[in-house]
Amino acid sequence: MRGKHIPMRTCVGCGVISPKKTLLRLVLTTENGLKFDPTGKFPGRGFYICPKVACLEKAIKNKNWVKKFNILLSPDLISALREAIEKEEGKVGQG
Ligand SMILES: [Zn+2]
Structure with missing residues (x-):
């Protein structure tokens, strides 16, 4: 497969550009x-x-994107994300 495009x-949270598949996806619903x-x-x-707790914390504190897109960060979302991230970090820890 030549010229394979990796979506970035x-x-x-941290503003670093990474391959899409290594990141967790959030989607904006109609209710913002x-x-x-x-x-x-x-x-x-x-x-x-x-998938890092540090990035989740940065994303919560970073009001720029929240304001720009008029986003509501619900406690439910934050706990769901935290759970997913901890699972990811656990995997990495096990090698
Ligand atoms: Zn990050």
């Missing part, structure tokens, strides 16, 4: 609520975050 996305999309296939405006 920016983390809303953000939903965690583990499948990466939910239709809508997508946001991406590294």
Whole structure:
């Protein structure tokens, strides 16, 4: 497969650009609520975050993207993300 394009996305926490498949996807719903999309296939405006607790904390504190897109970061979303991230970090820890 020549010239294979790897889709890259920016983390809303640290701002680093990484391959899309290494990031967790969030999708903006019609109510401006953000939903965690583990499948990466939910239709809508997508946001991406590294599977790191540090990035989640940065994303929560970083009001720029939240204001720009008029996003509501619900406690439910934050806990769902934290759970997913901890699972990812656990995998990495096991090598
Ligand atoms: Zn990040």
